[in-house]
Amino acid sequence: MDVAKEKELREAELMVEKNVLITNVDKLLNWARGHSFWPVTFGLACCAIEMMATGGPRFDLARFGWEVFRASPRQADVMIVAGTCTRKMAPLLRRVYDQMPEPKWVIAMGSCASAGGPFADSYSMMTGVDKVVPVDVYIPGCPPRPESLIFGLMQLQYKVNNPGKVRLAKHGK
Amino acid sequence: MENKELLKKQVEELAKRVNGEVEESLGTLVLKVKASYIIETLKAAKNFGETPCDFLHDLAGVDIGDHFEVVYQLSSLRGPQKLRVKAIVDRETPIIDSATSIWGGANFLEREAYDMFGIQFKGHPNLKRIYLWDDFEGFPMRKDYVAEPVEVRNVVRVRREDE
Numbered sequence: 001m002d003v004a005k006e007k008e009l010r011e012a013e014l015m016v017e018k019n020v021l022i023t024n025v026d027k028l029l030n031w032a033r034g035h036s037f038w039p040v041t042f043g044l045a046c047c048a049i050e051m052m053a054t055g056g057p058r059f060d061l062a063r064f065g066w067e068v069f070r071a072s073p074r075q076a077d078v079m080i081v082a083g084t085c086t087r088k089m090a091p092l093l094r095r096v097y098d099q100m101p102e103p104k105w106v107i108a109m110g111s112c113a114s115a116g117g118p119f120a121d122s123y124s125m126m127t128g129v130d131k132v133v134p135v136d137v138y139i140p141g142c143p144p145r146p147e148s149l150i151f152g153l154m155q156l157q158y159k160v161n162n163p164g165k166v167r168l169a170k171h172g173k
Numbered sequence: 174m175e176n177k178e179l180l181k182k183q184v185e186e187l188a189k190r191v192n193g194e195v196e197e198s199l200g201t202l203v204l205k206v207k208a209s210y211i212i213e214t215l216k217a218a219k220n221f222g223e224t225p226c227d228f229l230h231d232l233a234g235v236d237i238g239d240h241f242e243v244v245y246q247l248s249s250l251r252g253p254q255k256l257r258v259k260a261i262v263d264r265e266t267p268i269i270d271s272a273t274s275i276w277g278g279a280n281f282l283e284r285e286a287y288d289m290f291g292i293q294f295k296g297h298p299n300l301k302r303i304y305l306w307d308d309f310e311g312f313p314m315r316k317d318y319v320a321e322p323v324e325v326r327n328v329v330r331v332r333r334e335d336e
Contacts, residue, residue, distance in 0.1 A: 087330055088305065088330075091331065122320070123313045123320040123321065124313070126327050126329070127323055131328075
């Protein structure tokens with residue numbers, strides 16, 4: 001491709017970026033996505049109990065619009081990895097992630113999913129699910145309280161709403 | 174005679190037959206035998222006249238250091254009797270007869286002991302790993318096992334076709 005053609009394309013791209021209609025649709029889509037996550041249930045250990053409590057009436061995840069926990073990855077866009085992911089489970093975690101449609105995000109809930117937790121030195125553990133899938137939000141705690149999970153989801157919502165501020169390295173931006 | 178005394182008499186008689194030792198630990202009778210006598214011992218314990226120990230509560234491997242032990246926790250649904258049978262297994266050639274012919278429930282328990290300690294159960298119908306994946310190397314609960322470094326552990330395993 002010659003330089004002139006490349007320049008022309010680049011200018012056209014800039015024109016598209018400046019186009020008011022496109023940016024607004026993007027913002028609208030991000031706003032809609034951020035306010036209606038459909039998490040896939042990936043409960044592996046005690047963190048899953050806290051995740052269930054978060055979905056229950058006391059903490060009421062429904063008021064944010066994120067309560068539709070799906071049993072199938074094909075209908076979900078957020079994977080909350082709640083619990084200890086062993087080396088035996090890692091390929092299955094990757095498979096569930098691959099089955100989710102784009103756009104998709106991953107939350108590593110608890111210290112096990114984030115960095116291996118108390119089992120980090122064990123023969124059967126890898127140190128965090130970020131070795132298997134790209135993680136967007138890490139939630140510390142062992143296990144984290146439902147408030148922490150809600151805050152983590154709010155951080156993810158912020159990330160989705162502001163793709164310019166929060167660089168999504170996995171999408172090459 | 175009370176249940177406990179009856180059981181003790183039976184166990185001591187059995188110990189003479191199988192060259193075992195009897196001791197008491199925290200109120201439970203412990204019978205220690207060599208691995209080669211284990212089937213005879215368990216069969217006899219299952220058929221103790223008035224105090225049959227006919228329920229296999231648990232089965233586990235133990236690494237003592239210079240040898241392994243397979244521990245059988247026996248009890249019964251028909252009485253308060255409890256018996257712990259320990260089989261001494263050689264460390265270099267850890268082979269022992271399977272108890273699956275006596276209790277079908279020993280199947281998964283023996284697979285666990287094999288998975289963690291590498292104890293071979295002769296006559297087991299399906300002796301393969303139960304917790305760890307099939308191509309895992311080594312037996313992690315042995316005292317001389319050294320875990321792989323974190324760089325190796327962080328590499329995501331690829332599942333095999335036949336899994």
